[in-house]
Amino acid sequence: MLESTSISMQESRSLAGKAAFVTGGARRLGREIALTLARAGADVTITYRTSQDEAAATVRAIQATGRRAQAVPCDVRDENRVAAAVRSAGDFSGRLDVVVNNAGMFESVKLEEISLEQWDAVFATNTRGPFLVARAALPHLRAARGHIVNLGSLGGMRAWAGHGHYCASKAATHMLTQVMAKSFAPEVSVNCVAPGWIEMDDAGSERAERMARKTPMGRNGTAAEVAQAVLFFATSPHYVTGQILAVDGGLGL
Numbered sequence: 001m002l003e004s005t006s007i008s009m010q011e012s013r014s015l016a017g018k019a020a021f022v023t024g025g026a027r028r029l030g031r032e033i034a035l036t037l038a039r040a041g042a043d044v045t046i047t048y049r050t051s052q053d054e055a056a057a058t059v060r061a062i063q064a065t066g067r068r069a070q071a072v073p074c075d076v077r078d079e080n081r082v083a084a085a086v087r088s089a090g091d092f093s094g095r096l097d098v099v100v101n102n103a104g105m106f107e108s109v110k111l112e113e114i115s116l117e118q119w120d121a122v123f124a125t126n127t128r129g130p131f132l133v134a135r136a137a138l139p140h141l142r143a144a145r146g147h148i149v150n151l152g153s154l155g156g157m158r159a160w161a162g163h164g165h166y167c168a169s170k171a172a173t174h175m176l177t178q179v180m181a182k183s184f185a186p187e188v189s190v191n192c193v194a195p196g197w198i199e200m201d202d203a204g205s206e207r208a209e210r211m212a213r214k215t216p217m218g219r220n221g222t223a224a225e226v227a228q229a230v231l232f233f234a235t236s237p238h239y240v241t242g243q244i245l246a247v248d249g250g251l252g253l
Contacts, residue, residue, distance in 0.1 A: 196248025
């Protein structure tokens with residue numbers, strides 16, 4: 001019993017002494033990811049665009065775990081703001097070991113009705129954002145032999161008729177993950193977590209129940225399960241790189 005407890009405690013602090021940067025970390029999946037990395041021992045910088053109050057609450061929750069945290073405003077579509085946020089994260093912790101590209105945009109629009117502005121906005125957030133963040137953070141990550149974890153989607157693997165621009169942007173993110181993995185090796189590992197239907201604000205809705213019935217595991221996923229997948233990649237050996245991990249309960253099968 002003592003041995004298993006010791007192993008469990010060691011695993012729960014597997015990021016001790018390290019620093020993480022989570023985009024869109026104020027709420028929903030980003031909040032859970034930031035908290036999970038903090039519980040594993042990391043100091044955490046989160047970014048937010050409009051959710052200032054939620055970001056402050058997430059910082060307090062991280063600090064309650066005993067880790068240091070800060071929230072910085074950042075629009076991941078903007079090169080200069082990304083550079084400033086990454087610089088702030090490096091100054092805050094003196095290092096950067098894990099970057100999680102979580103900030104994203106999701107929309108339901110019929111393909112033939114998507115405007116050029118909508119198409120560009122989704123790609124700017126979901127694909128250009130991870131590129132800009134990874135590029136800005138690369139010197140820190142190379143020095144630390146760090147990890148990048150991108151948030152993809154089952155929609156990047158399966159065609160969803162009502163989400164064409166979202167699916168295309170996430171498919172591009174999956175390919176970007178693999179290109180980064182080859183380009184940034186051997187110092188940095190780059191992987192991607194691709195969630196299926198994750199139950200959040202829609203718990204109990206007709207749509208959520210319909211998706212649960214379609215899923216082989218008989219339920220929808222949770223934010224905590226996605227966060228654990230991110231933690232797996234954030235602490236995995238560098239030999240694990242270029243992988244796209246679906247966290248979907250078998251929905252994509």
